[in-house]
Amino acid sequence: MPIAFTKMQGLGNDFVVINAMNAPVSLDAEQIRALADRRFGVGCDQVLWVEPPVDPSRAQFRYRIFNADGGEVEQCGNGARCFARFIHEQGLCDQRCITVETLAGLIELILEEDGQVTVNMGLPRFEPSEIPFKAAKRDALYSLNISSEEQVSVGAVSMGNPHAVLQVNSVDTAEVARLGAAIESHSDFPRRVNVGFMQIIDREHIRLRVFERGVGETLACGTGACAAVVIGRQQGLLDERVTVTLPGGQLVIKWNEDEQEPVWMTGPAQTVFTGEIEL
Numbered sequence: 001m002p003i004a005f006t007k008m009q010g011l012g013n014d015f016v017v018i019n020a021m022n023a024p025v026s027l028d029a030e031q032i033r034a035l036a037d038r039r040f041g042v043g044c045d046q047v048l049w050v051e052p053p054v055d056p057s058r059a060q061f062r063y064r065i066f067n068a069d070g071g072e073v074e075q076c077g078n079g080a081r082c083f084a085r086f087i088h089e090q091g092l093c094d095q096r097c098i099t100v101e102t103l104a105g106l107i108e109l110i111l112e113e114d115g116q117v118t119v120n121m122g123l124p125r126f127e128p129s130e131i132p133f134k135a136a137k138r139d140a141l142y143s144l145n146i147s148s149e150e151q152v153s154v155g156a157v158s159m160g161n162p163h164a165v166l167q168v169n170s171v172d173t174a175e176v177a178r179l180g181a182a183i184e185s186h187s188d189f190p191r192r193v194n195v196g197f198m199q200i201i202d203r204e205h206i207r208l209r210v211f212e213r214g215v216g217e218t219l220a221c222g223t224g225a226c227a228a229v230v231i232g233r234q235q236g237l238l239d240e241r242v243t244v245t246l247p248g249g250q251l252v253i254k255w256n257e258d259e260q261e262p263v264w265m266t267g268p269a270q271t272v273f274t275g276e277i278e279l
């Protein structure tokens with residue numbers, strides 16, 4: 001049976017979106033990898049499924065996320081904006097504000113008048129056990145051993161999914177591939193981790209590159225942008241509203257530093273093409 005899909009992108013972080021509202025879809029990890037393959041499949045960083053919610057009294061949809069390596073994960077920010085646009089374009093819901101279930105909890109998607117999408121990304125979590133990260137106690141920065149001769153300093157936070165953030169002098173020269181791969185699978189992050197390289201331009205602007213868990217470096221990472229701003233803000237380096245420049249474009253992230261208040265992300269989302277594929 002061919003599978004119908006929509007190819008979407010948010011700042012060049014790209015997705016294969018599958019509508020499983022009417023008929024359940026079941027793909028195993030090998031089939032997800034085949035779909036995501038850029039030479040033999042459609043090609044994407046993540047595969048997203050739109051499903052009916054488990055609890056319709058709390059949410060209109062269930063949003064499931066699979067990395068290109070086939071693993072299911074908790075959260076995806078750029079995907080959330082594409083999810084909102086997909087629902088609207090497919091006529092699945094005409095409300096401009098929708099609530100969706102994810103493995104990380106509920107998130108809220110708002111379609112703006114100008115076509116951008118704002119997402120309530122939920123609360124950042126800093127307790128090591130919630131990230132998860134092996135540390136004796138919560139700290140602003142942790143020293144991570146890359147080898148016996150090399151240590152790096154990272155901030156760690158969960159935006160529903162795990163993130164480590166390194167501050168660098170320049171994202172142009174940061175060793176994203178080498179350090180990203182080493183930190184992504186570091187034994188102190190038992191579920192692996194997304195790794196952000198943050199260059200602070202000023203209190204309202206950062207540049208960021210992200211080596212994503214289960215994918216490698218992508219053109220943008222929404223949860224990575226939230227994580228970087230939250231970490232930069234906790235270190236007293238950033239203001240409440242920050243523009244994040246990623247290789248694929250810009251996001252605006254807002255967080256008022258109250259740990260009981262959510263992080264907000266605004267940015268674009270676009271459909272690229274639709275198709276069918278036999279797996």
Ligand SMILES: N[C@@H](CCC[C@H](N)C(=O)O)C(=O)O
Pocket residue numbers: 013045046067073074075076077078079161162194212213214215218220221222223224
């Ligand atoms: N591209 C995403 C994050 C996708 C999931 C991530 N790779 C993980 O494994 O947690 C985003 O825009 O947030």
